[in-house]
Amino acid sequence: MNDEELCRMFGLTLDWVEAEAGKAERGDYSSFDFSKVMDGMPLDREKMEMVSAPVGESRIAAMRRVTDKEGISRAEFIRRAIDHELLATA
Incomplete structure (x- = not known):
């Protein structure tokens, strides 16, 4: 299974994953709402x-x-x- 197939399985895009990974690697968590539980796939x-x-x-x-x-x-x-x-x- 390649990255795009894996993303599609979870309803994500590779661009979104790359963007979020880049932000996390830079320590930028500004888009996260830490007041809400974020377990698993968005329902x-x-x-x-x-x-x-x-x-x-x-x-x-x-x-x-x-x-x-x-x-x-x-x-x-x-x-x-x-x-x-x-x-x-x-």
């Missing part, structure tokens, strides 16, 4: 669909430990896990 760019799957109690407990430690929702944890697997198989 307003795509229609969302609910997905459910049976998960064992031990996995739920392990997931809860991670979400509590990281301060993220269970939904965000699952989205990150999906993203991780999608990137690993790309």
